[in-house]
Amino acid sequence: MSNSTRDLSERSLQLLKTLVERYISDGQPVGSRALSKDSELNLSPATIRNVMADLEDLGLIHSPHTSAGRVPTVSGYRLFVDSLLTVKPLDAKDITRLYQGLSERDDTSNVIGVASRLLAELTKMAGVVTLPRRELVCLRHIEFLPLSHKRVLVIFVTNEQEVHNKVIHTGKVFSAAELQQAGSYLNSIYCGRSLVAVREAVLKELQDDQERMNQAMLDAIKMAQLTFESGDEKDDYVLTGETNLMGFSELSDRDHLKKLFDAFSQKRDVIHLLDQSLKAEGVQIFIGEESGYQAFDHCSLVTSSYSVNDEVVGVLGIIGPTRMAYEKIIPFVDVTAKLLGAALNPKTTTP
Amino acid sequence: MSNSTRDLSERSLQLLKTLVERYISDGQPVGSRALSKDSELNLSPATIRNVMADLEDLGLIHSPHTSAGRVPTVSGYRLFVDSLLTVKPLDAKDITRLYQGLSERDDTSNVIGVASRLLAELTKMAGVVTLPRRELVCLRHIEFLPLSHKRVLVIFVTNEQEVHNKVIHTGKVFSAAELQQAGSYLNSIYCGRSLVAVREAVLKELQDDQERMNQAMLDAIKMAQLTFESGDEKDDYVLTGETNLMGFSELSDRDHLKKLFDAFSQKRDVIHLLDQSLKAEGVQIFIGEESGYQAFDHCSLVTSSYSVNDEVVGVLGIIGPTRMAYEKIIPFVDVTAKLLGAALNPKTTTP
DNA sequence: ATTAGCACTCCACCAAGACGAGTGCCAATC
């Protein structure tokens, strides 16, 4: 990278830091005089101007027009969050709210939705949480019901209480009794295994010699195959607080706003973006155009994967304007991810 | 009503009609000269001005400021849609799209979602469809699964293939076998009856003397009661194309837009509004403030109930700016409602 | 290396004026 912290004097970095902080807090381009007062180093505005010129040459800050102050560029923000930022401890009452919402698992409502709402509510931005990955979810129960015209309704329950359903087309008509039998057969052999494992096992069965199975078992296996064949059920997420984004002046442009909301309902781009955080541990940040999607040009995403039993199962985060209080948001997202992971962990469930 | 068509000369009505049409088509306040040219009656602008003054006195039109043309008020629109409007036949390709989307029932995807998307796509506004009323849905299958801590996961299937689930708290711990038995018992006696009927029957059983039932039956009934007790599952709707609304200049105000989208995610007000159309047959229209909800102040809703087997089961419609092409939208919503009703009717399903 | 001073640029704000669209009213006309 061209802009490592090595390229710059300690002083320049210090000034960049205060500049970014100042800009984040009041949203106006910050000039040399303001910066001179804000920074602890006692420097005159003139000196500051020299430094600012350097920072501008490096592409870290930029002037909207000649007689305005400076504003951080994307690279400026990037350097700031990577090396300059001093995270602030979480607000005590935010912690309480998070803890209340996530620690005691609410019966019927889903934790994912609660997490998303908490993210949005406490940050005043948009909160997003992906549903846990299928690879990690276990089959708990499966059931078939006959529909008309060789169609069968499959209902399967995963983990504790998530219910999924799907309609499959079978080659022939089955009676309710036959379907029930198939269900119990599959339950008896596949319960407790992950969906991915089930899919693999089923495929293996079909490839192996099928002599040792009777017709009923074969039918059951075939239905299981239809149910769990590849990407039938796309990854999904719960997004809340989108309307919070309409309050920010930097996103006020109707066109941008429309693009953003279109992306939200399209889901595709958002999912792709969140997927990138699935591989990484800890908090990840996409600033402005870094995301690669035009819709998010003036937005930043702060995300973190969350894990159950030390395995990453999903991603959560917030979406807001590029100019956001990273020093508070980053630890906030981090903690939320950890709390959600804990809430999802069946072993830590309180009695 | 003060503004019946009787209060006004044929000519005034004719002029109001062309004024509204003109305003709808180009969005500018329309002045006397423009109106004089647009209307077939050969009248000078001066005459038109006199008529306009009358219409303004009656509160049907209004001037944004002294030297602008006139714009219809809510009452003006109301009179227009009630008595003046000449509906236009549907666009041929719209009909085809509707028919393709709704007539052949797509296997796994839900018709409600398709209908909503079609409404939004073809009108370039927001489309909304309520899920069919519970009173009309029949229980097809019910099933209980044990969870931890005296909780039970209830899965029930209604109609053809809609799957619902709910977690209930039972007084004691049941084994999987007991729960299965309860399920088959309930299936055997309540299958095919509407959810409302089931709820009533269950309550009756509990009030009657319980001597003739064994404990297992009683437990089953109690669980059914928990499952179907009052408003457990709120009415819901599918809303699509919200982002289309961001394009309209009359809704460009950020504050209004936020209120509107907040109402969408809140759902409550929208549901209440749609419920009002449930009672009425045919197309209903809410213009601007008529809805009574501030969020919809500059919007109109064109809705219609849809029926299966001559029974009203839901509502569908579009949401757009007050200034919309009612003469096209009204028949469009009407036809969509009828096609959706037909698509939901199991008897007319094609083999 | 830092700083004070200075000329310069650019935006935001305001006032004034021209223009155009449209009205309301009055007197003339059919």
Next chain:
DNA sequence: GATTGGCACTCGTCTTGGTGGAGTGCTAAT
């Protein structure tokens, strides 16, 4: 009595020009 042409008037929009403030870059002095 309804309709019309004419005319003065109002109001919003657009343009123009001017002012003040904020902030810069450069240069020369420290």
